[in-house]
Amino acid sequence: MPPVPSKSLPLAALLAAIPLAPALAHTGSGVAIGLQSGLLHPITGADHLVAMVAVGLWGAQLGAPAIWVLPITFPLVMAVGGLIGLAGVPLPFVEPVVALSGLALGLLIALHVRPPLWAAAVLVGVFAIFHGYAHGRELPGAADPTAYAVGFVVATGLLHLTGILIGVLVAWPAGARLVRVCGAAIGCVGLYFLLASVGVLS
Amino acid sequence: MRTKARLLAGATVAAVLALPTAAHAHLVxxxxxxxxxxxxxxxxxLQQILPWxxxxxxxxFQGARRARWVIAAFPLALLAGGLAALAVPAPPxxxxxGIGLVAATGLALAAAARVPLPVLVGLAAVMGLLHGFQNGQGLxxxxxxxxxxxGATAIGYxxxxxxxxxxxxxxxxxGGWRPIALRASGSWVAAVGIMVLGLQFFAPTAS
Known part of the structure; x- marks a missing residue:
């Protein structure tokens, strides 16, 4: 038997260590898929995304107590909207109102409008109904409805938190101006989706 | 040279011994x-771990003195519920x-409600009994x-x-933001509970 070259031994050991069977570590159970689709639903829809960030941003711009009242109120009212969607109650103009929420909240931030707290909560609550309705309609078809609900509620909350963190900039004059610019940008995105939803843009 | 060859041979044997095989993580x-x-x-x-x-x-939120009662009552109720599942049929x-408890607990947390001790312990007991029963069913x-x-009781504790x-x-x-953050998480739990509860009423075939 010819001698085996010494350098080939570690190489042979390394190659032998490579598993030939798939690991199948992520089996993609109903919970995992439901959670993933729920997490991605508000993030992959830009109209939802900008509106959620705007809620946090506007709360931060308005200061306490709006900074926490709006993000705590929103998921609860959104759940009511989800129930309406689940019940199959027809709600007109869902997509236009979701787009309008981005436009309206963006404008309110850009123009630094400071309504009374109740008025801000009611406005955000109305928009939350429509966002919840859109999410709720997809709930029964989810791989795991509970996981889907957890995913989109957590994603919504984290988007609010993102808005609040950006809104911390209002503590500085330049930051306050930047927040208003962010509001204007959100309003532009909302306007685009509003025009698209009513068929003006394809 | 001979030492190097021995080291190589030893490394090869060690590598062969470390070849990947099934982990048997579930210890069946x-x-x-x-x-x-x-x-x-x-x-x-999720319908159990979220309300926990x-x-x-x-x-x-009720303070450490009251919270200790929950830590004692909950696992005991979990065990009692599991044992009950072996003897009696599922309650209507x-x-x-179960889902109502998710919504109720989340709402109480979102409101930072000051709950009397008997109500708090009662909530822990009902949740423990119910979840223990669900764990013990259909084994x-x-x-x-x-x-x-x-195992279920230990993890509950x-x-x-x-x-x-x-x-x-x-x-x-x-930081004053800390209770607000916990209350916000409560509103998330409540929102999930309300929607899944609605699913039971309006689209039971989909669940």
Missing amino acids: DTRLGDFYGGALHPLTE IALAALAA YESLV PASTDRLLFLA VVMTLATGAALAFLRGV
Whole structure:
């Protein structure tokens, strides 16, 4: 038997260590898929995304107590909207109102409008109904409805938190101006989706 | 040179011994597998683990003295519920009550409600009994039920103790945002509970 070259031994050991069977570590159970689709639903829809960030941003711009009242109120009212969607109650103009929420909240931030707290909560609550309705309609078809609900509620909350963190900039004059610019940008995105939803843009 | 060859041969033998094989992480062939099965069962069920954490945070809002009662009552109720499942049939509306508890606990946390001690312990007991019952239901004959329920009870105690302790420590930190963050998480739990509850009423075939 010819001698085996010494350098080939570690190489042979390394190659032998490579598993030939798939690991199948992520089996993609109903919970995992439901959670993933729920997490991605508000993030992959830009109209939802900008509106959620705007809620946090506007709360931060308005200061306490709006900074926490709006993000705590929103998921609860959104759940009511989800129930309406689940019940199959027809709600007109869902997509236009979701787009309008981005436009309206963006404008309110850009123009630094400071309504009374109740008025801000009611406005955000109305928009939350429509966002919840859109999410709720997809709930029964989810791989795991509970996981889907957890995913989109957590994603919504984290988007609010993102808005609040950006809104911390209002503590500085330049930051306050930047927040208003962010509001204007959100309003532009909302306007685009509003025009698209009513068929003006394809 | 000879030493190097020995080292290479030793390394080769070690590498062969470390060849990847099945991990057998679920220990189905051992008696302890049922203990771990019981411990993991509630952790993979969002309808159980979510209200557990919400209950722990709610207990933390009531202060350490009151929270200790929950840590004692909850695992005992979990065990009692599991044992009851071996003897009696499922109560009516068990699923609805379970999801209702998710919504109620989340709402109480979102409101940072000051709950009387009997109500708090009663909530922990009802939740423990119900979830213990759900854990003990439908176990296959091959499962060691005592080990399974012991695992579920142990994880209930561990999760409740750690989550309550973490929430208490979190609330004691500096910054007024801390209770707000916990209340926001309560509103998330409540929102999930309300929607899944609605699913039971309006689209039961889809669940």
